[in-house]
Structure formats: C-alpha cells, structure tokens
Amino acid sequence: MDSKRRIAISTPSRSVDEITGSRRLRRMRKADWSRRLVQENHLTVNDLIWPIFLIDGENRREEVAAMPGVFRLTVDLAVKEAERAAALGIPALATFPNVNLALRDLTGSEILNPDNLINRATRAIKQAVPEIGVITDGALDPFTSHGHDGILRDGIIVNDETVEQVAAGAVQQAAAGADIVAPSDMMDGRIGAVRDALDAAGFQDVAIMSYATKFASAFYGPYREAIGTQGLLKGDKKTYYLDHANSDEAMREIEQDLDEGADMIMVKPGLPYLDIIRRAKDEFAVPTFAYQVSGEYAMIEAAAANGWIDGEKAMMESLMAFKRAGCDGILTYFAPRVAEILRG
Ligand code: PBG
Numbered sequence: 001m002d003s004k005r006r007i008a009i010s011t012p013s014r015s016v017d018e019i020t021g022s023r024r025l026r027r028m029r030k031a032d033w034s035r036r037l038v039q040e041n042h043l044t045v046n047d048l049i050w051p052i053f054l055i056d057g058e059n060r061r062e063e064v065a066a067m068p069g070v071f072r073l074t075v076d077l078a079v080k081e082a083e084r085a086a087a088l089g090i091p092a093l094a095t096f097p098n099v100n101l102a103l104r105d106l107t108g109s110e111i112l113n114p115d116n117l118i119n120r121a122t123r124a125i126k127q128a129v130p131e132i133g134v135i136t137d138g139a140l141d142p143f144t145s146h147g148h149d150g151i152l153r154d155g156i157i158v159n160d161e162t163v164e165q166v167a168a169g170a171v172q173q174a175a176a177g178a179d180i181v182a183p184s185d186m187m188d189g190r191i192g193a194v195r196d197a198l199d200a201a202g203f204q205d206v207a208i209m210s211y212a213t214k215f216a217s218a219f220y221g222p223y224r225e226a227i228g229t230q231g232l233l234k235g236d237k238k239t240y241y242l243d244h245a246n247s248d249e250a251m252r253e254i255e256q257d258l259d260e261g262a263d264m265i266m267v268k269p270g271l272p273y274l275d276i277i278r279r280a281k282d283e284f285a286v287p288t289f290a291y292q293v294s295g296e297y298a299m300i301e302a303a304a305a306n307g308w309i310d311g312e313k314a315m316m317e318s319l320m321a322f323k324r325a326g327c328d329g330i331l332t333y334f335a336p337r338v339a340e341i342l343r344g
Contacts, residue, residue, distance in 0.1 A: 041323040043316070045089040045342050049135065049289070050335035053226045054078055054097045054121050066222035066298050068305065070333050072098050075121045081336075082129045088339035092133030094182065094331055095121050098227045099142045107151045107161075108140030111169035118142075119176035126177035135209060136173040138166050138183040138194065147224070147233030149185035150240065157240055162187045167197035174203040182266070184211035186240040186253075192260035209289065210262035213250040213276055216241035219269040219295030226294065250276050254284055262286075266331070269293040271318055274325040281326030290322045292332040316341070 028038045053072040055062065061071040073081060082093055097117040103110045110116050122134050139149040140162065150157035151165060162185060170181040181198070183190045191210050198206050216238045224230035242250055254265050264287035267277045271292065281288045300318065304311025315334050322330045332338070 041320060043319050043323055043338075043342070045339045046091055047319070047323065047327070047329045048090050048335040048339060049092045049094055049329055049331040050085055050090050051094040051096060051291075051331050051333060052078055052081060054095055054117050056100055056117060064222060064226040064294075066225050067294055067333065068301050069337075070226070070297070072226065075117075075124050078121050079124050079128045082125045082132055085336060085339075086129045086132045088336060088343065090132070090335055090339050091329075092135055092180070093125065094135040094137065095125075096137055096223075096227055097121070097142050101145075101228070104143055104145040104232075106145055107165060108143035108169075109165075110143040111140055111165065112172060114172050114175060116143075116172075119172055122173065122176040122178050133179045134177065135180040135182050136170075136176075136178040138170045138173065138181045138190075139185040140165060140169075141185075141229055142227050145232060147229035149237065150187060157187075159187050159189070163190050163193045166190055167193040170194045171197050171201045171203070174198055174201065174206040178206060180207045180209050180264075182209040182211060184214060184268075186211070186214050186237075186242070189260070191257045191262050195261035207263040208261060209264045209266055210254075210257040211268055211291075212254045212257040212262065212265040213273070213280070214241050214266075214268045215244040215250075215273065217244060217269050217272075217293070217295075219272070219293045222294035222298045244272075247276060247279060251279065251283055254280055258284060258286060264289060264328075266291055269296060270322060270330065271296050274321060277322065277325040277327055287328045288326060289329045289331060290325075290327050292318065292322070292330055292334070294333070297333045312337075312341070 028034045055072040055074055057074045058076055060074045061077055064070045085093060095118055099110060099117055118136055122136060125134055141147055141149045146152050148157055150162035166183055166185055173181050183194050191208060194208055216236060266289040267273050268291035270290035277290055300311055300314050303309045319330055
C-alpha cells in the first residue's frame with residue numbers, strides 16, 4: 001500500500017450536535033412506546049386477501065411441493081377454510097382451480113361451465129359464509145390445455161376472441177356469487193368487455209379488480225405447479241404480460257383499465273415491484289392491491305426452513321413493505337398465519 005495515501009487520524013473538527021444541528025432521529029426510536037407512537041404504517045387483518053387453491057373431490061388436501069404450508073383443497077375443505085378466515089376477520093378469499101386435465105382444451109371452454117370447479121366453490125363458500133368476499137380469477141389458463149391465459153391459434157394468443165371468452169366466463173362467476181371478478185389475462189380491452197357483460201346480465205354490483213400490471217415474471221413458478229399448468233406451458237407469456245423492465249407502460253395499462261371501468265387495481269408480482277405500487281398510488285389514488293405471489297412465498301419459506309432468516313419476521317416485514325409502498329391490501333398465501341399473529 002502506498003504510505004503517502006494513508007489518511008491521518010485527527011480529532012473531528014465538529015461535534016455531532018454541530019453536524020446534526022441538534023436533530024437526533026434516534027430520540028424517538030429509544031423505546032418501544034415511542035416507536036409505536038411514531039409508526040407511520042400499520043398492517044391489519046383488513047389488509048389481507050387469501051388466495052386458495054381448489055381441486056375436485058371430497059375431504060382431500062394436497063400440499064403444493066414448492067409452497068410448504070399451502071394446500072389444494074376440495075370444495076368442502078375450502079368452505080371450512082373460508083369459515084376459519086371469516087372468524088379471523090380476513091375480508092376476502094381469491095380462488096384458483098386446479099382443473100381436471102380431461103376438462104382442459106385449446107380455448108379453455110370449461111370457464112363457461114356454470115358448474116365448473118371455481119363456480120361450485122363460490123356457491124358453496126357464499127352459502128356457508130356469506131360475510132366473506134369471494135374474488136374469482138377471470139383468466140383462461142386453468143382451463144386451457146396449453147396453460148396460456150388466452151386462446152391459442154397458430155402459435156398466437158388471439159386477443160379479441162379471448163376477451164369474449166373471459167367476459168362470458170366472468171358472467172358465470174358472477175352468477176355463482178362472486179363479489180369481485182379479477183381478469184388476469186392482460187388482453188387489451190378485457191376490463192371494458194367484462195364490465196359490459198356483467199352489466200348486461202344484471203350484475204352491476206359485481207366489482208372488477210384488474211390485474212392491471214401483471215409482469216412476465218419468474219416468480220409464478222410454484223403457482224403453476226399448484227394449478228397444474230407447469231407441464232403444459234410451452235414458451236412464455238411475454239406477448240401479453242408486461243415487460244418487467246417497464247414502468248411507464250404499467251401506468252398506461254392502469255389508466256386504460258380505470259377508463260374501462262376497473263374498481264380496483266393490482267400489481268403483480270409484489271415485492272420486486274414496490275416502485276410500481278408507489279407510482280400507481282401516487283398517480284391514480286385508487287384502491288391499489290399487490291399480489292405477493294407464489295415465488296415470493298416460496299423464497300421466504302425456503303430460507304426460513306434452512307434457518308437462514310427468521311421466517312415469521314420476514315413475512316411481517318414483507319407485508320409492511322406493501323403498506324409503506326401505498327397498498328390498500330395484499331393478496332398473500334400468508335394471510336391466515338398473519339391474521340393469527342395480528343390477533344395476538
Ligand atoms: C395466470 C395467473 C398467474 C398467477 C395467478 N394467475 C401467473 C401465471 O401462471 O402466469 C400467479 C400467482 C402466483 O404466482 O402466486 N392468470
């Protein structure tokens with residue numbers, strides 16, 4: 001090392017009070033009571049939406065391999081979980097079906113079946129637990145034999161035909177009792193088409209949560225195992241999901257979906273996209289939600305299982321981050337665990 005570059009150690013020329021002008025932010029951090037007084041954001045059970053997976057059958061649950069602690073549930077068990085969620089004060093569930101492979105086809109026509117798995121679950125849950133909100137996913141991917149969110153023709157996901165199918169499926173979901181339909185396929189014009197279709201069928205009071213900014217992401221992996229699209233999907237979803245390098249384009253998607261009639265918007269995935277959440281809330285000031293997706297859940301669980309992080313603390317910190325970023329609520333697989341912790 002060059003000795004001439006060594007820095008001489010001398011007494012500081014200014015005291016800390018001179019440097020900070022007597023401002024010391026640590027004063028309010030000194031005790032639990034003062035930290036609680038100045039806490040800016042709060043996470044409550046009212047912020048939670050619990051995504052659950054459905055399978056056919058009775059009294060059966062299968063753990064999702066990449067999501068320890070998360071299960072695919074038959075409708076009867078989903079009803080039990082809905083009862084538990086309501087007792088915990090969780091406002092709403094979001095349901096995702098793992099559809100029998102024999103019922104999947106090129107156009108996802110099973111979405112039109114009034115008695116498909118998702119609609120049967122909605123009916124059963126709303127009958128047993130009318131006080132809990134049910135949000136249904138309005139995309140074709142659980143129903144298509146290729147795992148894409150749209151109708152596939154000659155290697156292309158066709159937009160307008162998909163929109164018609166999604167809108168018709170949304171009407172069936174509303175008829176089954178869904179309180180909110182959540183079109184997640186990122187086709188152009190889907191929100192307006194779903195709104196028109198719902199209104200024409202007399203479902204003016206059914207709300208739309210737009211997956212307005214859904215990014216092409218590697219964080220959906222475990223979800224695809226959960227609903228059984230993993231082995232089916234060839235290629236990627238880049239021709240319809242947003243490029244994860246883009247933020248302006250995300251704002252244009254939100255603006256368009258709000259113009260078309262979305263009641264609430266969602267950013268997905270969550271934690272890697274906090275900048276999008278903050279920007280969306282600042283620019284549009286509408287009910288804004290994040291989906292803490294399967295890969296985010298899996299990362300926290302895997303690190304915790306290895307003893308590398310404190311899983312419970314990381315879970316709570318990640319959810320507070322969404323609140324700080326401007327979220328009104330979060331779809332999270334952690335919902336029941338968080339609700340229990342918050343209840344004390
Ligand atoms: C597709 C859909 C996805 C998720 C929910 N609905 C993404 C995908 O499979 O491409 C992901 C949810 C998660 O990862 O937890 N309509």
